[in-house]
Amino acid sequence: MKAIALTSFGIPEVLEELEVPVPTLTDTQVLVEMRASSINPADIQMRSGAILQSPMADKFPAQLPIVLGFDVAGIVKEVGEKVRHFKPGDRVMGLVPMGSYMDYVAVEEDHLAVIPESLSFEEAGAAPAVALTAWQALFEHGRLQPRQRILVHAGAGGVGHAAVQLAKQYGAYVIATARDYNHDFVKGLGADEVFDYTKVDFSVQITDPVDIVFDSALDPSTIGTGLPGDLGEKNYSVIKDGGTYISVVAFTINQYPKVRGINAHFFHARPNRADFESIVRHMQKNTLRIHINETYPFTAQGLLQAYRKSEELPKRGKIVISKSRG
Known part of the structure; x- marks a missing residue:
């Protein structure tokens, strides 16, 4: 499967497309076919290498290549034996510790929530973090x-x-x-x-x-x-x-x-299904709308452009990576 990975620290041009194995699930994980993700400040700090020069360096992996991305929205393809709240075909959004810029992402069951048809994958992919x-x-x-x-x-x-x-x-x-x-x-x-x-x-x-x-x-x-x-x-x-x-x-x-x-x-946000479900309800009622500043395709070139955009002013809301583009 395809992953867009960081092969060295620095400018966005260090992002490359790689072939990697589909993740193997544990009993408590869900395999999600990624349809949309986004860029968060920690992704930018990690890509540049700045975070590895900070006192927080031990909290992040330093071994390359690194797949960035925390947010994921997509479709459930497979579930672990102990998963009870999701089934193949469910539309979901959630968070991973790192590594959502991949075709398929393994996500802990409690770090996901079902999303309704009224929410696009792009809206959902912008929201979790x-x-x-x-x-x-x-x-x-x-x-x-x-x-x-x-x-x-x-x-x-x-x-x-x-x-x-x-x-x-x-x-x-x-x-x-x-x-x-x-x-x-x-x-x-x-x-x-x-x-x-x-x-x-x-x-x-x-x-x-x-x-x-x-x-x-x-x-x-x-x-x-x-x-x-x-x-x-x-x-x-x-x-x-x-x-x-x-x-x-x-x-x-x-x-x-x-x-x-x-x-x-x-604090760091603590992923859990109950909070995600509350957020989804607010989004469904339009009492919370995640503004999408720009959407880019899930390609190495698309991510390069997305990270370049993230460095520009003016900007507001989120920059989204989507499989529906390109």
Whole structure:
């Protein structure tokens, strides 16, 4: 079967098409014929090799070739002996630890959910990582309540634009940061206020403290150290005493000295079927819409173009890889 693999670290041209064996299933896994996937920030950091220079390097494989990709949407072809919730022919979406840019992907049963015919594979392939991260940040780690005030950084990005929608649907007052050309887009998602953090100091603009800050912005002062960094210091200044600071980038924030009783959390999304099913319901009702910035074919050239696009501005939402293209 075909896989698009990283054969060295660096520019997108290092991605090549390879022939690899179809995965062998364990008893708890499902074989999914991949129809769509997407690009996430961790894919970009891995492809460039930047993540291997960070303190998080031991969490990722360094032996080449590496098949990138976390999101998968497609059709179930086979199931392991202990799988009870899926059968061949089911349309599904879910997450793998890494390696979804392949014709067939082995996925743990609990890391999948059935998707309805009303959702395209492209919509479903764009959703898993960003929607799950936003969902767990708000409701598991943030314990968001109606009428609370929340600041969502990178409100036009993959995770951020999902978080803005979910927080607003739940009755929160949503403040977001985004570049000025994305303000109308983010307000259209439901944000009550939007600030361009590259042009104004949001910590001065926000006059009433927020209950929660959710930070998914790739601040250069955070990526290399895992510390809250320059953006983090401003985040602390706008959170009320005893509030919550959630980050998916500042991976040492849990050990950071406690400030004014603020509960600080770094987390990785934890795939599970129940959360995915909740996300699918929201998508089915159009209370969560994953914006697709661009779609590219599942070829080495298509992935090259997709990764090039991911480095350009302006951008919003997700870049999708689809077998329906090309």
